[in-house]
Amino acid sequence: MPPTELTRQLWLLRHAEAKQDSTLQDFDRPLHQRGVEEAEKMGAWMRQQHLLPDLWLSSPARRAMSTAGLVCGQLAADEQAIQIDQRLYFKGIGAIKAMLAELPKTNRCVLLVGHNPDFELLLAGLHASGQLAERVGVAFPTATLARFAMPEEWHGLTRGCAELLAITSPANL
Numbered sequence: 001m002p003p004t005e006l007t008r009q010l011w012l013l014r015h016a017e018a019k020q021d022s023t024l025q026d027f028d029r030p031l032h033q034r035g036v037e038e039a040e041k042m043g044a045w046m047r048q049q050h051l052l053p054d055l056w057l058s059s060p061a062r063r064a065m066s067t068a069g070l071v072c073g074q075l076a077a078d079e080q081a082i083q084i085d086q087r088l089y090f091k092g093i094g095a096i097k098a099m100l101a102e103l104p105k106t107n108r109c110v111l112l113v114g115h116n117p118d119f120e121l122l123l124a125g126l127h128a129s130g131q132l133a134e135r136v137g138v139a140f141p142t143a144t145l146a147r148f149a150m151p152e153e154w155h156g157l158t159r160g161c162a163e164l165l166a167i168t169s170p171a172n173l
Contacts, residue, residue, distance in 0.1 A: 007108070007149055008108055008109070008149070008150040008151070008152060008154075009108065009109045009110070009147055009148060009149060009150060009165070010100070010110050010112070010126075010147075010148045010150050010162065011051075011053060011109070011110065011111040011112065011145060011146070011147050011148075012112050012114070012119050012122065012123060012140075012145070012146045012148075013042070013067065013068075013071065013111060013112065013113045013114075013143070013144070013145045014113075014114065014115065014116060014119050014140050014141065014142055014143065014144050015031075015035075015059070015061070015063045015064040015066075015067040015113060015114065015115060015142065015143070016031050016032075016034075016035030016036065016038040016039040016042075016063065016066070016067045016070070016142050016143040017031065017032045017034050017035035017038060017142040017143070018030065018031055018032060018035055018063040018142075019031070019032045019035075026061070027060075027061050027062065027089070028061075028062050029061075029062060029063050030062055030063065030066065031063050031066045031067065031070075035063070035066075035067070035142065035143065036066075036070060037170075038142060038143035038170040039066070039067045039070035039071055039074075039143055040070050040071075040073075040074055041143070041170045041173055042071055042074075042143050042145060042168070042170055042173070043070060043071035043072070043073065043074025043075055044074045045168065045173050046071065046074065046075055046145070047074055047075050047076070051147075052075055052077065052109075053109045053110060053111035054107055054108055054109050054110070055083070055103070055107045055109070055110045055111065056068060056072065056077075056081050056082040056083060056111050056113070057082075057083050057084075057085050057088065057099070057110065057111065057112050057113070058082050058083070058084055058085070058088065058112075058113040058114070059084075059085070059088035059089040059113060059114045059115060060084045060085075060086060060088075060089055061089050061115070064088070064089075064113045064114055064115065065082070065084070065113075067113055067143065068082045068113040069082065071113075082113075085099055087099045088112060088113070088114040088115070088118075089114070089115065090115060090118065091118070092118060092121075093118055093121050093122045093125060096112070096114075096118060096122055097122075097157050100154045100155070100157065101154055101155035101156070101157075102154075103154040105152075105153075105154075107154070116140055119140050119146075120140045123140060123146055125159050126148055126157065126159075126160070126161060126162040126164075127148070127160065127162060127163075127164045141169045141171065143169065143170045144167060144168065144169040144170075145166075145167070145168045145169075146164065146166070146167045147164075147165040147166050147167075147168075148162040148163060148164055148165060149162060149163040149165055150162050
């Protein structure tokens with residue numbers, strides 16, 4: 001269901017599968033071919049569901065930016081709309097919440113593209129349900145999209161403040 005004027009939403013998209021390459025710094029790891037396919041599949045599904053965020057924020061890591069770009073391409077959205085924020089690269093959920101607190105009220109639907117463990121921790125903290133682990137599985141898989149209905153304000157996010165709308169992974173599509 002696409003976001004409406006009355007619903008503020010936060011979407012967390014974990015980057016797609018990256019290559020394991022010991023010759024590269026973690027920051028510079030590209031997507032594996034399977035990751036490219038995951039990102040394109042998720043983007044195509046989002047297009048079918050009419051899911052288009054009004055703000056795109058990505059980790060600066062290569063695999064996150066590539067994931068955001070591939071999803072953006074599937075949605076026929078302008079890749080220039082993707083904003084890079086350093087706080088999405090392993091800075092912790094406090095940094096992510098601080099970033100969200102800076103957003104204006106006009107942003108109704110925000111997509112974050114980033115990494116575990118920060119996204120797993122944020123997911124669990126926003127939802128605060130013991131059943132969440134069963135819905136997500138052991139980990140928050142690559143290229144998985146979690147969508148939350150959020151409070152009216154982006155600042156002051158507390159444990160359990162959001163309603164989990166859906167978790168979708170490429171494996172389920």
